Amino acid sequence: MKKNLVIKLFLISLITNSCFGQNDSKFSINGKTKNLVNGTILLLQNPLSNKFIDSVKVLDNTFVFNTQLTYFPAKLILWRDGSTAKTIWVENKNMTFDSSNSNFENAIINGSITDRLATSLKSKYKELKSYEEIVAFELEFIKNNPNNIISAHNLSIMAKAFGHEESEKLFNKFSIKNRQSQYGKIISDYxxxxxxxxxxxxxxxxxxxxxxxxxxxxxxSELDGKYVLLEFWASWCLPCREENPELVKVYNKYIESNFEIFAVSLDENKENWIKAIKKDNLNWKHVSDLEGTNNKASLIYAVNGIPDNILIDKNGIIIARNLRSKKLDELLYELIFKKAYTIKKEKNGTTLRLSESIVWKDENGKILTKLEVEKMLDTKKYIPNLDTEKNIMVLKKKD
Structure with missing residues (x-):
């Protein structure tokens, strides 16, 4: 799964732009397209802030952007519609976009040295056959190009894969401009x-x-003793919002069975975050530091794309990742509703074996750790009472 996430990021990567030099505040893109209806609106997005910075209408399959920007090179996304886009590294000069003989997303960009390099690297990634090859290639590129903004961009994605020690070595060799770029901030925060x-x-x-x-x-940790889905999402993430109704069904099914969702939003706008919670009827636990893709928890857990999630068992162990609602439902059913005990007949008698998924509680409903259970049983003052329907063992004090 991690391999697929990383490969996808490098082949499609719709993340981030950079803070770089500020010589000229404008760039232009003269574009040619094919088979687009007059009046089709193209949107230019800054993916780091998830904001659209400009738009144009297509006329006779041509368009022109003359757009203000305070830093170059910058990685932007040109959207034709909700599912078709072209990522472009823009520079403060005149550039051209030509998809008259190709698909929109495969348009040829001229006038940007940075985009030419990014395109070359993308072709190389396609030739690599394994995750290990990608990591090795990327590591070598960043080592050899510490002053290139693409190195800062790529390290901001790969730092979690390289690890803290190696990433720090690479970061320390960067130019001052690279370290102070928006990518540099992501790396530094990590x-x-x-x-x-x-x-x-x-x-x-x-x-x-x-x-x-x-x-x-x-x-x-307030949810220790429960099965917890650590869910990463955002109000602006369409796949997340599409998944939410199914996740609500799963939540409602297991909420009474020692299950909770701890949702971390990668939003920056608090109002949009709260509106999405209410609109999608997300009645579980929610948190956010409103730092967007630079969210602290997303850095800890190496979240490279959303939706993403991590399932934690009642003992605090990570048992699965990136589960969609159907798989989550199946796994929770197995964990929570599987038989609380098995009875095995042996030569010396009959043995009752309890499932590891069973939850131990005291008479007040407090969930007990294994050590607490052992200590209570050692006193011989408590009797275990098994509730097979709820999969709970309650230690009751002897009369």
Whole structure:
């Protein structure tokens, strides 16, 4: 899964632009297209802020952008419609866009040295056959090109794959402009977290705290003892919003069965975030630091695209990642509703074996750790009472 995420990012990468030199504040793109109806609107987006910075109408399959921008080179996205786009590294000069003999997303860009290099690298990525080859190639490129803005862009994505130590070495060799770019800020924020290794499946989750939509600080560890879906999303993420109705169904199905969702939003606009929560009827836990794709939790868990999620079991162990609603439903059913016990007949008698998924509680409903259970049983003052329907073992004090 991680391999596919990284490959996708490099082949399609719709993330971020850069803070670079400020010599001239305007660029132009003269474009040629094919088979577009007169009046078709093309939108130019700054993907780091998720804002559209300009738009034009197509006339006779031609268009012209004359757009103000305060930094160059900058990575922008030219949208033809909601599913078709061309990523362009713009420079403060006259450029051309030509899709008259190709698909819109494969248009030829002239006039930008940075875009030419990015296109060349993209072709190279397609030749690589494994995730390991991509990592090795990317590492070598960044080492050899510390002053190139594409190196800063690529390290902002790959830092989590390289790890803290290697990324810090690469970052320290960057030019001042690269370190001060918006990509440099993303890398710097990641390094400041001092997370030496992204938590993997089979490992303990990494705790963090963040404000909810009401400004109250919430901590992931507050949900210890539950099955928790750590969900990464945003109000502006169309696939996230499309998935939400199905996720609501899963949530409602398991909310009474020791399950909770802790949703981290990669929004920057608080109003849009809150509106999306209400509109989609998302009645679970929500937090955000309103730092967009530079969200602290997304850096900890190496989130390279959304929607993404991590399923944590009641013992705090990561057991799955990037589950869509159907797979999540199947896994939760297995974890929560599988038989609480098995009875095995042996020569010396009958053995009752409890499932690992069973939840131990005291008489007040507090979830008990394994150590607490052992201590209570050792006192011989408590009797275990099994509720097979709820998959709960309650330790009741002897009369």
């Amino acid at each position: 390094l400041d977290l001092n997370i030496t290794k992204t938590p993997q499946i089979g490992e303990k989750y990494v705790d963090f705290s963040m404000n909810n939509q009401n400004g109250i600080q919430k901590q992931l």
